[in-house]
Amino acid sequence: MTRVVVDVMLKPEILDPQGQAVADALPRLGxxxxESVxxxxxxxxxxxxxxxxDQAREIADRLLANPVIEDYTVRVEEPAA
Amino acid sequence: MTRVVVDVMLKPEILDPQGQAVADALPRLGxxxxESVxxxxxxxxxxxxxxxxDQAREIADRLLANPVIEDYTVRVEEPAA
Structure with missing residues (x-):
């Protein structure tokens, strides 16, 4: 069994309110x-x-990411020894 | 500037309806x-x-993950060349 990992992130120019909320909470943690979250x-x-x-990329493109606002990367994850 | 990546995944014994929904949609894509998503x-x-x-782990533990149902890993991401 092999694991493929798809990382989906908002494009850099798209505001990320969820990340901003985490960043805003950091001073409370000391x-x-x-710089950013x-x-x-x-x-x-x-x-x-x-x-x-290729199949994983098609899944990412059609089911996992919104290509208008998100970028994704697809990679094979080596099993931890 | 250095990037630390925190990956938060549901524990293996916790049902993942979102992943299951993706898995159920795959036959429609051919x-x-x-095995699983x-x-x-x-x-x-x-x-x-x-x-x-250590600071990143504290952020993960207190803001990003719910340790009851989620596991997380923290790592430094090497900048892409």
């Missing part, structure tokens, strides 16, 4: 030195056999 | 050979100076 999605797809990255 | 969060934290992983 945390400083953080962006919140996106991580999708783990388990292939039963060899992973098909 | 995709087969996929899990949907989680990816959070990118940009530190202005050196990243503080």
């Amino acid at each position: 945390v400083s030195g953080i 962006r919140v996106g999605k991580r999708i783990e797809i388990e292939f039963s056999g060899a992973p098909d990255l | 995709v087969s050979g996929i 899990r949907v989680g969060k990816r959070i990118e934290i940009e530190f202005s100076g050196a990243p503080d992983l």
